[in-house]
Amino acid sequence: MKGLNISVLVKPVPDPGCYESIQIDPQTGILVREGLPNILNPADKHALEAALQLVEQHSGRVVMVSMAPPNALETVKEGLAMGADEAWLLSDRAFAGADTLATSRVLAAGIKKLGLCDLVLAGSESADGGTAHVPSQVGEILGISHLTNVTWLNIDTDANVRARMKMENGYIEVEGALPMVIGVSRGMNVPRYTSLPGILAAQDKPVKVLGLNNLGLDPGSVGLAGSPTQPGKLSRPELKRQGERLEGEPAELAKRIVAIMRSSGVLS
Amino acid sequence: MPEFTFSPAQEMLRKAVREFVEKEIEPIAHKIDAENSCPMDVFRKMGALGFAGVIVPKEYGGAGLGLTERAIILEETARHAAGFAMTLMTHQLGIEVLLSYGSEEQKRKYLPELASGKKLGGLAVTEPSGGSDVGGQQSTGELKDGKWVLNGRKCFITNSSEADVCVVTVRTGEDAKGRPSFSAFIIEKGTPGFAPGREEDKFGLRGSGTGDLSLNNCQAGEDAVLGGVGNGTKMALAAISKVGRTGMSAISVGILRGCLEEGVRFAKERVLYGKPIAKLQAIQLEIARNRVDYEAARLLTYYAIGLKDAGGSCDAEIATAKYFSTEAAVRAAKRTMDLMGGYGVVNDYPVGRYLRDALATIPSGGTSHVMQLVIAGQTLA
Amino acid sequence: MEKKQVIWVIIEQVQGKTAAVSLEVLGKACQLAAEAANAQVVAVALGSAIGPLAQQLPKHGADKVFLVDDPRLELYQNDTYSSVLRRLIERERPDVVLIGASASGEELAPTLAAQLGTGLAAHCTNLRLAADGTLTMLVPAFGGQVIGEIFCPVQRPQMATIKPGVFSPVGLAERTGEIVQEDGASLLYDAEIRLRATRLVVEEPPGMPIEQADVIVAGGWGIGSRENWRLLEELAKEFNGAVGCTRPALDQGWTGGEHTMIGSSGKTVRPKLYLGAGISGAAHHMVGIKDSGVIISVNRDKTAPIFQFSDYCVAADFRDVLPELLAQIRRAKH
Numbered sequence: 010m011k012g013l014n015i016s017v018l019v020k021p022v023p024d025p026g027c028y029e030s031i032q033i034d035p036q037t038g039i040l041v042r043e044g045l046p047n048i049l050n051p052a053d054k055h056a057l058e059a060a061l062q063l064v065e066q067h068s069g070r071v072v073m074v075s076m077a078p079p080n081a082l083e084t085v086k087e088g089l090a091m092g093a094d095e096a097w098l099l100s101d102r103a104f105a106g107a108d109t110l111a112t113s114r115v116l117a118a119g120i121k122k123l124g125l126c127d128l129v130l131a132g133s134e135s136a137d138g139g140t141a142h143v144p145s146q147v148g149e150i151l152g153i154s155h156l157t158n159v160t161w162l163n164i165d166t167d168a169n170v171r172a173r174m175k176m177e178n179g180y181i182e183v184e185g186a187l188p189m190v191i192g193v194s195r196g197m198n199v200p201r202y203t204s205l206p207g208i209l210a211a212q213d214k215p216v217k218v219l220g221l222n223n224l225g226l227d228p229g230s231v232g233l234a235g236s237p238t239q240p241g242k243l244s245r246p247e248l249k250r251q252g253e254r255l256e257g258e259p260a261e262l263a264k265r266i267v268a269i270m271r272s273s274g275v276l277s
Numbered sequence: 278m279p280e281f282t283f284s285p286a287q288e289m290l291r292k293a294v295r296e297f298v299e300k301e302i303e304p305i306a307h308k309i310d311a312e313n314s315c316p317m318d319v320f321r322k323m324g325a326l327g328f329a330g331v332i333v334p335k336e337y338g339g340a341g342l343g344l345t346e347r348a349i350i351l352e353e354t355a356r357h358a359a360g361f362a363m364t365l366m367t368h369q370l371g372i373e374v375l376l377s378y379g380s381e382e383q384k385r386k387y388l389p390e391l392a393s394g395k396k397l398g399g400l401a402v403t404e405p406s407g408g409s410d411v412g413g414q415q416s417t418g419e420l421k422d423g424k425w426v427l428n429g430r431k432c433f434i435t436n437s438s439e440a441d442v443c444v445v446t447v448r449t450g451e452d453a454k455g456r457p458s459f460s461a462f463i464i465e466k467g468t469p470g471f472a473p474g475r476e477e478d479k480f481g482l483r484g485s486g487t488g489d490l491s492l493n494n495c496q497a498g499e500d501a502v503l504g505g506v507g508n509g510t511k512m513a514l515a516a517i518s519k520v521g522r523t524g525m526s527a528i529s530v531g532i533l534r535g536c537l538e539e540g541v542r543f544a545k546e547r548v549l550y551g552k553p554i555a556k557l558q559a560i561q562l563e564i565a566r567n568r569v570d571y572e573a574a575r576l577l578t579y580y581a582i583g584l585k586d587a588g589g590s591c592d593a594e595i596a597t598a599k600y601f602s603t604e605a606a607v608r609a610a611k612r613t614m615d616l617m618g619g620y621g622v623v624n625d626y627p628v629g630r631y632l633r634d635a636l637a638t639i640p641s642g643g644t645s646h647v648m649q650l651v652i653a654g655q656t657l658a
Numbered sequence: 659m660e661k662k663q664v665i666w667v668i669i670e671q672v673q674g675k676t677a678a679v680s681l682e683v684l685g686k687a688c689q690l691a692a693e694a695a696n697a698q699v700v701a702v703a704l705g706s707a708i709g710p711l712a713q714q715l716p717k718h719g720a721d722k723v724f725l726v727d728d729p730r731l732e733l734y735q736n737d738t739y740s741s742v743l744r745r746l747i748e749r750e751r752p753d754v755v756l757i758g759a760s761a762s763g764e765e766l767a768p769t770l771a772a773q774l775g776t777g778l779a780a781h782c783t784n785l786r787l788a789a790d791g792t793l794t795m796l797v798p799a800f801g802g803q804v805i806g807e808i809f810c811p812v813q814r815p816q817m818a819t820i821k822p823g824v825f826s827p828v829g830l831a832e833r834t835g836e837i838v839q840e841d842g843a844s845l846l847y848d849a850e851i852r853l854r855a856t857r858l859v860v861e862e863p864p865g866m867p868i869e870q871a872d873v874i875v876a877g878g879w880g881i882g883s884r885e886n887w888r889l890l891e892e893l894a895k896e897f898n899g900a901v902g903c904t905r906p907a908l909d910q911g912w913t914g915g916e917h918t919m920i921g922s923s924g925k926t927v928r929p930k931l932y933l934g935a936g937i938s939g940a941a942h943h944m945v946g947i948k949d950s951g952v953i954i955s956v957n958r959d960k961t962a963p964i965f966q967f968s969d970y971c972v973a974a975d976f977r978d979v980l981p982e983l984l985a986q987i988r989r990a991k992h
């Protein structure tokens with residue numbers, strides 16, 4: 010194996026620290042997320058870290074692929090600052106409103122367009138949509154094997170892959186061979202911090218923006234039109250409870266809690 | 278005046294530093310203050326990421342960027358830990374004098390390790406007899422048998438016990454008019470006769486060590502002289518304005534942002550009369566004032582620094598920014614404590630620390646009086 | 659008359675034991691079948707030597723069971739499981755396919771949906787089936803801050819995954835159902851197996867699984883140290899309960915592990931009583947506990963958001979209150 014060509018799927022998402030301020034417009038029923046700062050999806054930084062480590066080990070090249078509106082470019086460039094070599098932004102009005110399958114078609118088309126790619130790494134889930142579908146669906150559309158929720162990964166010089174996939178009470182060990190799509194779980198590594206030299210280098214790294222036509226996709230297969238799922242109404246779940254404040258010294262507070270435990274039947 | 282925006286790379290830098298600070302510094306900010314301890318491991322990490330050596334040219338292992346980028350780093354650090362930011366800020370003050378006045382040999386010798394944060398720097402001017410009065414320094418340097426012998430005591434020196442490389446000014450003679458003239462020396466930690474003395478128990482900007490340095494027949498070779506004999510004061514004052522005051526100004530902007538953000542958070546969360554106090558008009562006015570102080574300080578600070586980066590002479594603009602920002606930080610911290618009621622004085626909240634830090638920024642790099650004198654001097658000239 | 663709707667539930671088994679989430683989803687499927695009047699519930703079980711397990715499924719609501727028993731299916735692995743299921747689905751054309759959002763279900767479902775070219779709703783918190791066969795799927799996004807309706811108007815089957823702990827299983831001791839043995843050889847060809855699952859390593863969590871505990875004592879970042887964490891463990895032990903955690907506490911390494919994290923990317927729990935300490939109340943965490951019976955929270959910040967989501971709010975340092983509480987509980991029990 011002569012170096013690894015790795016694509017990393019990265020999604021710019023609104024900063025999870027701000028999700029509490031997301032509103033639904035009462036008139037239109039649409040999410041109001043203007044003004045929320047964008048970040049690279051947290052799990053994708055773990056995917057990128059895995060890619061950078063693999064390339065440090067095997068040599069090769071890391072290209073990020075992202076489907077996002079043009080204004081997300083600066084966020085994607087943060088991945089270049091972390092160490093990726095190149096970024097492809099797949100951007101077209103026609104991509105709007107995509108569900109995971111329509112998203113995966115576009116991403117897969119981008120990866121194909123990139124040409125030879127040994128390994129596709131993705132985060133295991135996004136912070137906003139959070140379906141955790143995309144890694145497997147990209148794998149299916151590309152017609153290559155795929156695994157997600159991977160906490161440990163080893164690739165040898167003969168392109169054999171060994172991986173651990175997280176399960177409820179442990180993990181399953183899986184073996185396969187490249188090419189493969191892998192959804193990286195947070196547990197796999199700790200992403201590096203972005204360094205100042207990294208930021209400077211990022212400014213000159215190649216960035217490509219591709220649309221529907223460049224990817225040779227049928228408009229009916231992408232965006233809302235190409236999505237088998239269709240969204241309905243949005244709402245905000247009501248979590249609030251009528252909190253009663255307990256006051257007093259620790260001993261008194263504990264006494265009240267014991268009484269509540271009794272009345273709720275967990276203490277006799 | 279042109280539109281005031283940062284470049285995409287500067288924005289990216291801000292985000293990167295913010296992430297680092299939120300993960301590595303914010304969680305220990307309270308501890309740094311409570312224990313008055315400087316987390317040198319965090320400093321080294323910032324060095325490895327290129328943050329400590331931001332203004333050092335690439336050929337000496339730095340990032341080769343300007344004071345604007347440096348101010349972004351200091352502001353973000355000071356947002357959660359102004360005391361620790363002070364360590365970084367003074368490190369860069371030490372770097373600045375080497376950078377601007379060092380010989381090629383001196384730069385090659387010291388800058389790479391300072392830029393990467395493997396070593397910590399400092400600049401020692403102030404003495405018991407002379408802070409504002411720079412000419413009042415009493416420490417001396419005498420040339421004996423080709424060696425300089427330094428004697429005296431410095432005080433209020435940031436990084437006094439941790440600094441590996443310190444630039445020290447001492448009186449080395451008189452000028453043509455018979456006034457004392459000073460020279461600067463590069464002294465390394467561990468040089469015989471050079472030792473840190475007592476550390477001040479500061480009530481603000483804790484987490485940066487500030488203390489005495491004593492010179493006791495400390496010997497320095499002629500290669501330790503920085504920027505030529507007799508140029509010490511000029512160099513130190515220039516560096517203190519260019520890097521020291523701009524740094525203090527940026528640190529104050531960080532404190533101001535802390536006040537604004539903590540005030541907003543508290544006002545939204547604290548419920549009185551059945552609704553968040555943010556709905557009370559009196560509280561809204563306090564928030565508005567915090568916003569105005571923050572915005573004004575930010576504009577003055579980055580404006581002055583921008584002028585300096587562009588190569589202008591702008592001591593008065595820098596003094597204006599430093600004077601306004603440090604005083605505004607004090608006002609904003611006090612205001613934020615007021616809007617928090619009793620919670621403001623409890624150490625579970627960081628705002629009391631912000632007030633103490635803000636107060637301590639005022640003398641550092643020159644007092645508000647002195648800043649006003651610089652401003653007035655240039656205005657009346 | 660409307661066509662009879664057919665709802666499939668894919669049954670997950672680990673080492674011959676049915677996963678709790680599969681039975682929960684089966685319970686929900688029964689409820690949907692009742693809503694849509696004329697629907698049939700079908701369970702599909704894949705594995706090796708799992709006959710006894712399949713026999714039990716009618717008692718949990720399956721009208722019919724497809725059983726694919728094949729040694730190659732002993733361990734879950736996405737290309738074997740999805741190949742078998744895709745062929746069955748293409749042959750039988752169910753209207754709805756439901757899968758538990760366990761670690762393996764979360765991977766199997768999107769794999770299958772992509773193969774079938776159909777839509778999949780993720781981590782549903784509720785489902786409704788109309789008489790005309792339209793499935794309304796409610797999915798959380800933005801860490802649980804937003805719930806969206808998802809439909810799959812054209813493609814079939816309509817597919818959804820459901821998080822563990824969201825629905826309740828049913829027990830119908832009398833119920834019997836048809837068990838259909840499928841032939842693994844015609845549903846799975848060796849040539850299409852690209853991955854090999856070599857072993858399952860079980861790291862059995864000590865103590866009561868958090869989804870089953872009546873009492874959960876949960877801690878967050880505010881607990882501050884592994885030492886302090888022991889206090890939570892001792893409290894939980896008094897009730898044979900479980901200790902839960904937030905993500906920051908997990909990341910600190912104080913907790914029992916990943917399986918004790920509660921929230922949008924962790925467990926959904928519904929204990930009779932939840933006692934939280936040193937937790938601020940971020941939505942990511944709160945969505946996981948919203949169905950708890952009584953919520954008591956201890957936070958030294960009077961304005962902590964968690965108090966808005968609690969039945970009882972104790973604004974105090976947990977280090978003062980919890981040791982005292984432990985002492986009083988111990989006294990109360992003797």
Ligand SMILES: Cc1cc2nc3c(=O)[nH]c(=O)nc-3n(C[C@H](O)[C@H](O)[C@H](O)COP(=O)(O)OP(=O)(O)OC[C@H]3O[C@@H](n4cnc5c(N)ncnc54)[C@H](O)[C@@H]3O)c2cc1C
Pocket residue numbers: 367399400401402403404405407408409410432433434435436482487637640641642643644645646647650
């Ligand atoms: C946290 C901290 C860190 C520091 N770090 C360093 C360091 O790393 N290196 C270093 O060399 N020094 C350092 N200093 C010292 C700092 O530069 C001096 O404190 C400052 O210059 C003031 O000097 P002083 O303390 O001697 O006050 P003084 O000069 O004694 O001033 C006393 C008062 O007189 C006023 N005053 C002085 N001159 C005039 C005037 N001409 N007109 C009107 N009013 C006047 C002052 O404003 C002040 O109110 C640090 C100080 C602090 C607080």
Ligand SMILES: Cc1cc2nc3c(=O)[nH]c(=O)nc-3n(C[C@H](O)[C@H](O)[C@H](O)COP(=O)(O)OP(=O)(O)OC[C@H]3O[C@@H](n4cnc5c(N)ncnc54)[C@H](O)[C@@H]3O)c2cc1C
Pocket residue numbers: 018019020021050052053056074075076077107108109110112116130131132133134135136137138139140141142143144238778779780797798799804805806808
């Ligand atoms: C309220 C709401 C509910 C939704 N529910 C559903 C649903 O039930 N079913 C459904 O099909 N869609 C749903 N969607 C749409 C879905 O979120 C989008 O299709 C999204 O583009 C991709 O899915 P995800 O964010 O869930 O990705 P995930 O599958 O969670 O992401 C996993 C990884 O895939 C990669 N990835 C994902 N998206 C991109 C991208 N755009 N560019 C590059 N890499 C990417 C990243 O590496 C990421 O870490 C929902 C959206 C909203 C707002």
Ligand SMILES: Cc1cc2nc3c(=O)[nH]c(=O)nc-3n(C[C@H](O)[C@H](O)[C@H](O)COP(=O)(O)OP(=O)(O)OC[C@H]3O[C@@H](n4cnc5c(N)ncnc54)[C@H](O)[C@@H]3O)c2cc1C
Pocket residue numbers: 025051135136801877878879880881903904905906907919920921922923924925935936937938939940942943956957958959962974975976977
């Ligand atoms: C994609 C994504 C998914 C996530 N998924 C989850 C998830 O599934 N589950 C989850 O929990 N989080 C999740 N998070 C993290 C979540 O957003 C919050 O950051 C987290 O829930 C906060 O945890 P905490 O309450 O323990 O910490 P903090 O928010 O730091 O709160 C600590 C609290 O402890 C209090 N405290 C401190 N000392 C004491 C004391 N001595 N006595 C009493 N109180 C004290 C403080 O007042 C404070 O309120 C996720 C985040 C992202 C980005």
